[in-house]
Amino acid sequence: xxxxxxxxxxxxxxxxxxxxxxxxxxxxxxxxxxxxxxxxxxxxxxxxxxxxxxxxxxxxxxxxxxxxxxxxxxxxxxxxxxxxxxxxxxxxxxxxxxxxxxxxxxxxxxxxxxxxxxxxxxxxxxxxxxxxxxxxxxxxxxxxxxxxxxxxxxxxxxxxxxxxxxxxxxxxxxxxxxxxxxxxxxxxxxxxxxxxxxxxxxxxxxxxxxxxxxxxxxxxxxxxx
Ligand SMILES: C[S@@+](CC[C@H](N)C(=O)[O-])C[C@H]1O[C@@H](n2cnc3c(N)ncnc32)[C@H](O)[C@@H]1O
Numbered sequence: 001x002x003x004x005x006x007x008x009x010x011x012x013x014x015x016x017x018x019x020x021x022x023x024x025x026x027x028x029x030x031x032x033x034x035x036x037x038x039x040x041x042x043x044x045x046x047x048x049x050x051x052x053x054x055x056x057x058x059x060x061x062x063x064x065x066x067x068x069x070x071x072x073x074x075x076x077x078x079x080x081x082x083x084x085x086x087x088x089x090x091x092x093x094x095x096x097x098x099x100x101x102x103x104x105x106x107x108x109x110x111x112x113x114x115x116x117x118x119x120x121x122x123x124x125x126x127x128x129x130x131x132x133x134x135x136x137x138x139x140x141x142x143x144x145x146x147x148x149x150x151x152x153x154x155x156x157x158x159x160x161x162x163x164x165x166x167x168x169x170x171x172x173x174x175x176x177x178x179x180x181x182x183x184x185x186x187x188x189x190x191x192x193x194x195x196x197x198x199x200x201x202x203x204x205x206x207x208x209x210x211x212x213x214x215x216x217x218x219x220x221x222x223x224x225x
Pocket of ligand 1: 007008009010011012034035036037038039055056057058126127128129143144145146
């Protein structure tokens with residue numbers, strides 16, 4: 001993997017709670033954050049005493065390399081947001097600049113925890129579609145802003161293989177958002193749900209209180225029955 005092939009933007013614990021409808025009981029589960037990148041989710045819930053591991057290919061890089069990459073993508077992402085502001089709901093942020101500042105602060109929060117978290121195995125450099133965990137090692141897996149969002153880059157086969165892998169290691173998987181980068185429902189959502197149902201999993205689309213991409217206020221919740 002090359003660091004310049006991904007856009008590593010990270011979200012906060014508060015955003016994860018809203019994107020995934022996380023209850024107090026959910027937070028007490030053994031959690032895997034899949035593709036957590038520079039999110040401060042892991043740092044924040046670890047500080048609160050909960051149990052979480054995060055995987056992401058960017059964890060093969062050093063803190064200065066990750067900071068440099070995030071800063072390099074800053075202008076590119078902000079100008080993309082400014083090109084199509086009507087595609088987004090500006091209720092959490094007063095414009096692209098404020099959003100950018102929150103993302104940079106979130107990354108700094110993550111980086112403060114990064115070296116310590118690597119030593120204790122909370123940040124692991126792994127990539128879908130194959131992960132190095134035991135069957136049923138986790139109770140809850142959260143995957144934010146990776147599957148479905150990058151439907152133009154990641155194939156249907158990649159989605160099916162990745163979600164099956166997450167269900168091998170976790171009893172429950174939640175994925176958000178269900179839209180692609182153009183803010184359209186991912187064409188893979190329906191075939192993925194059909195694949196899951198045919199394999200005996202339960203899969204349901206649920207409303208959530210988070211909405212930044214217009215219409216992006218739903219997650220997919222999948223359970224091993
Ligand atoms: C847009 S960021 C989202 C970060 C975080 N989940 C959040 O919502 O704040 C997407 C992340 O997916 C990671 N990623 C890319 N390919 C991946 C793969 N095959 N397996 C796991 N993570 C991957 C990237 O490195 C990046 O950090």
